[in-house]
Amino acid sequence: MKRRIAPSILAADFSRLREQVHDVVDAGAEVIHVDIMDGHFVPNLSMGPQAVAALRDFDVILDVHLMVERPEQHIAEFAKAGATNIIVHAESTPHLHYALQHIHEAGCTGGVALTPSTPVEALAEIRGELWSALCMTVNPGWGGQEFLDHSIGKLERLRVLLGPDVSVEVDGGIDTDTARRCAAAGATVFVAGTAVFGASDPADKVKELAAAISS
Numbered sequence: 001m002k003r004r005i006a007p008s009i010l011a012a013d014f015s016r017l018r019e020q021v022h023d024v025v026d027a028g029a030e031v032i033h034v035d036i037m038d039g040h041f042v043p044n045l046s047m048g049p050q051a052v053a054a055l056r057d058f059d060v061i062l063d064v065h066l067m068v069e070r071p072e073q074h075i076a077e078f079a080k081a082g083a084t085n086i087i088v089h090a091e092s093t094p095h096l097h098y099a100l101q102h103i104h105e106a107g108c109t110g111g112v113a114l115t116p117s118t119p120v121e122a123l124a125e126i127r128g129e130l131w132s133a134l135c136m137t138v139n140p141g142w143g144g145q146e147f148l149d150h151s152i153g154k155l156e157r158l159r160v161l162l163g164p165d166v167s168v169e170v171d172g173g174i175d176t177d178t179a180r181r182c183a184a185a186g187a188t189v190f191v192a193g194t195a196v197f198g199a200s201d202p203a204d205k206v207k208e209l210a211a212a213i214s215s
Contacts, residue, residue: 005031005196008191009055010193027207041068044141050081063084065171071088075108085110087112088100088113096126097129115139131166137174147172147173167189174191
């Protein structure tokens with residue numbers, strides 16, 4: 001499966017959002033990651049469907065990560081805004097299968113995210129419904145955290161459980177070193193916020209990360 005860099009706009013300069021997204025897409029980014037936070041499932045608040053709608057004309061996968069309680073209540077509005085893939089958290093709803101069905105009915109592919117303490121076995125009964133599984137390699141809700149080393153073993157177990165056809169994403173503390181290690185463990189999508197948009201040249205950083213995961 002193709003490996004892709006997914007810059008997270010959570011770390012972007014929102015006064016220059018489209019300019020910065022244009023630069024990283026020109027540099028080869030095929031996925032743009034949009035972190036949605038509700039102040040309940042995670043302490044912080046971030047953005048809403050308008051951020052997705054602002055980017056829908058870019059020729060990329062808009063990867064919308066719902067860090068919200070009861071995400072099934074918000075799927076329709078993000079699909080309408082232009083999401084390509086919608087990721088919900090296994091810990092955020094008692095109706096995970098229903099949430100994935102709702103995503104598919106809305107015309108999007110679906111994924112499930114796991115916090116660092118959630119075992120990979122949480123996906124065993126729904127793996128046939130997944131386009132992607134997102135392994136949080138930090139605790140969700142804040143940018144700039146340090147990569148959790150136990151995530152490497154978790155990624156290896158995820159790849160075994162899900163097989164070769166499900167995209168395995170990593171999110172948190174991704175830089176050239178951790179991206180390379182995660183790629184070796186089976187990851188295929190590498191979410192990078194601070195590492196990309198906190199760099200002096202985000203486009204060059206995308207190219208650097210892409211080289212790391214291809215080596």
